[in-house]
Amino acid sequence: MEGLILKGIGGFYYVKTDGGVVECRARGRFRKDNIKPAVGDRVTISVQDDGTGYLLEILDRKNYMIRPPLANIDRMFIVAAAASPEPNLLFVDKIAAICELKGIDPVIVINKIDLFPGTPLPGIYARAGFETIALSAERDDAAPLFSPYIKNGVSAFTGASGVGKSSIINRLGLGAELLVGGVSKRIERGRHTTRHVELIEAYGGYVADTPGFSSYDIERLSVIDKEELCRGFRDFLPYIDDCRFTGCSHTKEKGCAVIAAVNEGKIEKTRHSSYCSLYEQIKDIKPWD
Numbered sequence: 001m002e003g004l005i006l007k008g009i010g011g012f013y014y015v016k017t018d019g020g021v022v023e024c025r026a027r028g029r030f031r032k033d034n035i036k037p038a039v040g041d042r043v044t045i046s047v048q049d050d051g052t053g054y055l056l057e058i059l060d061r062k063n064y065m066i067r068p069p070l071a072n073i074d075r076m077f078i079v080a081a082a083a084s085p086e087p088n089l090l091f092v093d094k095i096a097a098i099c100e101l102k103g104i105d106p107v108i109v110i111n112k113i114d115l116f117p118g119t120p121l122p123g124i125y126a127r128a129g130f131e132t133i134a135l136s137a138e139r140d141d142a143a144p145l146f147s148p149y150i151k152n153g154v155s156a157f158t159g160a161s162g163v164g165k166s167s168i169i170n171r172l173g174l175g176a177e178l179l180v181g182g183v184s185k186r187i188e189r190g191r192h193t194t195r196h197v198e199l200i201e202a203y204g205g206y207v208a209d210t211p212g213f214s215s216y217d218i219e220r221l222s223v224i225d226k227e228e229l230c231r232g233f234r235d236f237l238p239y240i241d242d243c244r245f246t247g248c249s250h251t252k253e254k255g256c257a258v259i260a261a262v263n264e265g266k267i268e269k270t271r272h273s274s275y276c277s278l279y280e281q282i283k284d285i286k287p288w289d
């Protein structure tokens, strides 16, 4: 029987099949092959007389993220807060680039606009060519904003701890009640911080809440080559072939068409400075890291 892993806790995997959710164990050989089943994996299972099952095979993955640990993601809602915690655009741009290069559609979500109605962030990301949602999960009904995206495939929420990922999912009207943290002044992170990744059925698709960055490191950059990084910046794409030198890093070269576009206001400055920081980080990663 075929199914989809909705969650994995304490060695058990909960697999959605046509006949309902089956509690499954993994067999030893997955560990031997060094493949760990992940939420979002399509699997074949065998169901025993007592109704429990075990995983037989993990079907080919379309993509895989280590942090958050998820397979076969179609769309990533990258959430930042307009304020509290202060937005970290380097994180947003880093995840967006990783998503682009893995074939995951990024959607930029700016939450808590009640705390900073004039935030420039939705404008920055809309001008950079992203689908952008601005809301206050405290005040707004999230369903009409998110359901047109969620209705196809698997959507995941990611972002720093305390930005309101669980709060948004609670406002989707699914009847799911996820624990939501209070942002403490001192550490700016929730007490009911999300600890598990789990797929929840929503509007014909699935959504995954994930733990925020303070409890998980975000995806390693070593998955990207420095030459490839600029292809993760969709706003750079119209310019990268017009630079004077082949192999231009787009960080400081004379005759760089990307830098010219930044100076002309066609590319957002914050996007280019994130790119330069990421480029510096990748440059120093040795192949054996």
Ligand SMILES: Nc1nc2c(ncn2[C@@H]2O[C@H](COP(=O)(O)OP(=O)(O)OP(=O)(O)O)[C@@H](O)[C@H]2O)c(=O)[nH]1
Pocket: 111, 112, 113, 114, 115, 135, 136, 137, 138, 139, 159, 160, 161, 162, 163, 164, 165, 166, 167, 168, 179, 180, 181, 182, 183, 189, 190, 192, 193, 194, 195, 210, 211, 212, 213
């Ligand atoms: N003012 C305001 N507060 C919000 C909004 N959305 C969420 N919060 C609050 O922000 C805090 C953190 O929200 P969570 O939904 O737990 O954040 P999270 O992103 O799931 O955090 P982790 O699970 O730790 O990654 C809670 O106290 C929420 O009530 C909003 O739109 N405006």
Ligand SMILES: [Mg+2]
Pocket: 165, 166, 167, 179, 180, 192, 193, 194, 209, 210, 211, 212
């Ligand atoms: Mg949460």
Ligand SMILES: [Zn+2]
Pocket: 240, 243, 248, 249, 250, 251, 253, 255, 256, 257, 258, 259
């Ligand atoms: Zn260039």
